[in-house]
Amino acid sequence: MKVGVILKHIWENLFTEPMTKKFPKEPVQLPEGFRGRVGYIPENCIMCNMCVLNCPANAIEIKPEEDGKRWTLHYDRCINCMICVEVCPVEALYNDDKEPFRVTSDRISAIETGKVPMVSCPICGKKVPRPSNTMVKRMMKEVTPRNLLKAAVCPQCKKDHKPEEIDAIIDKILEEGSYPDMDKLLGKEGLR
């Protein structure tokens, strides 16, 4: 009986492929839900610091720069736990499960980085952080230049002006094209 089973296995193994993964020739096959790289979308970030506070490896840093704040993830410390992806309230982080591994001879440059710039309030010109695309989508359903401008109005101006007045001012700005930070607001230059 047992000999029969063994013979069957031997017979099968003569004709099947070896079980060794042909790795460098064929790409890595990743399972579903694989925790790979942490991807960052600066257009969505609101710089709330949640990822910095919750990262168990202290891999994320937020540093003020002239004209904005810079978010940096150091991959040499990251342990791919994806806690930052879970706690981010605005979907600015995602699990990029396409990247299976990283090998490098320069660990300092293994970073993911992005910047949220300061833009000026369309009414008073005071500097405010660029509004997040996700927040604009949640409040006004759509991300358009008009909605982004509305979201960039500073809190003081929101108090001082009525909604109709703000709408009128933004209509005027859009007609004249007189807003100085339009490229930054639309993220045209890329916020990297």
Place this chain on the structure above:
Amino acid sequence: MSLWSLLFDPENSIWVYRINAGSCNGCEIEITPLFTPRYDAERFGIKWVGTPRHADVVLVTGPVTAVAKESVMEVLSQVPDPHVVIAVGSCGVSGGVFRGSYALEGPLDNLYPVDLYVLGCPPKPEGILTALLEAKKILKAKRKGQYQEKPLVVDPAGMVMGR
């Protein structure tokens, strides 16, 4: 590769020694499958040896703890030159989750020159295999007396390092 180098280059058969410098054993569990039929590093001539005196490549896992430091340095001093040191896992690379702990003397590259880093916690066996294959090239350069001038970028699946 010419037939001559295929037959006589010592880099076609690198011998690997592994040091646990205080790791949680997660990285060991990923290194061991390399020498099993599933990943089978021996088809590239990579062989696991039991003593540092025979080794060409040393894999170091774990942040170097205060207790492990002395032994790690002694073992590394016994590896014949030229050799390649690979730090495996976030712990070996930078301390990972243990970074800043009072019990650490590391990470390894504060104490000893490291040639390659495999990032991840734990890294996939494929990642360690890629590093070992890359170590062959570094070893070859070191034996000729030259060393890589520019930082090395390895991207087997289209990923870009150091953007």
